[in-house]
Amino acid sequence: MAGPSPVIVSGLQPSGTLHIGNYFGAIRQHIALHRDHEAYFFIVNYHAMTTLHDAEALRTYSFDIALDYLALGFDPNQAALFLQSDVPAVNELAWIFYTLTPVSQLDKAVSFKDKVAQGLTPNAGLFNYPVLQAADILIYAGTRVPVGQDQKQNIEITRNLAQKFNAIFGSGVPILPVPEPYILEDVAVVPGVDGRKMSKSYGNAIGIFEEGKALKKKVMSIVTDSTPLEAPKDPDTCNVFALIKLFADKETLERVAGAYRAGGYGFGHAKKELLGLMTAYFAEARDRRRELVARPDYVRDVLREGGKRGREKAAGVMARVREATGVVTTY
DSSP, X not given: OOOOOOEEEEEEOOSSOXXXXXXXXXXXXXXXXXXXXXXXXEEOHHHHTTTOOOHHHHHHHHHHHHHHHHHTTOOTTTSEEEEGGGOTHHHHHHHHHHTTOOHHHHHTOHHHHHHHHTTOOXXXXXXXXXXXXXXXXXXXXXXXXXXXXXXXXXXXXXXXXXXXXXXXHSTTSOOSOOOEEEEOTTOOOOBOTTSSBOOGGGTOOOBTTOOHHHHHHHHHTOOOOOOOTTSOOOGGGOHHHHHHHHHOOHHHHHHHHHHHHHSSOOHHHHHHHHHHHHHHHTHHHHHHHHHHHTOHHHHHHHHHHHHHHHHHHHHHHHHHHHHHHXXXXXX
């Protein structure tokens, strides 16, 4: 007998302009998943404040993510898209989880160590990030969370918190689901223009909706080796080819790989190929985004309605949590 249909939950941080690493690492999968399940996708603007303290930038990036999702094919009639801050109860649940989380568990969080190693200020918000993430998931009774391998530890923290909460407050009846990670195995490691993993924090990203001269400048600046034009080249060691693989169909990929190996095909040729592929790949989405930019009220309505759906789901979960924990409210 089939179990209950999964509840999909995931968030994306508005800490900068979305890039093609975000698209192939998460957004593409979100778009594929949101039509077939009860799903809640939210723009985690509270999380962004762990690194971003510019009010206008936070407002702009938050709205831009909504634009990007809708342009890329997210259907708000199929799933909820909203702002994390439109569901205030998430912070109430996070506080309850803080009281159940050992500091030693957060000390071991790989994501925290990685961010500090990148030079980010080790503030309390960054340290407690996995706890708020757990509240993000469990406030909607999420049971399946699409993540890359690098987020698997945080999902384990969420699972531990749900199990601990149920053991302490559940009286033998589970109050919160224990979610499963939905590991995105087909996620490619997308190289940035400098060859490192594409990241806003590295300043090496190519925006999803960049076009024209700005896009050409970035593509042409992708780092390659010094192999001369006439010499054969190994496509599997080339940053440009790694990006071409994301956009090309099988026939194009075989043609370009063959040209690399034959010689007489320079990195400039490959970059022009990539530029054409990227421009064509996002062409329809780029047109939809322009239309949406001219309809800001519609985008706000989508977020408003999504937030309403999120609050309704969260209200039921929090009613059970408050009853179980003895947290009294009089309103």
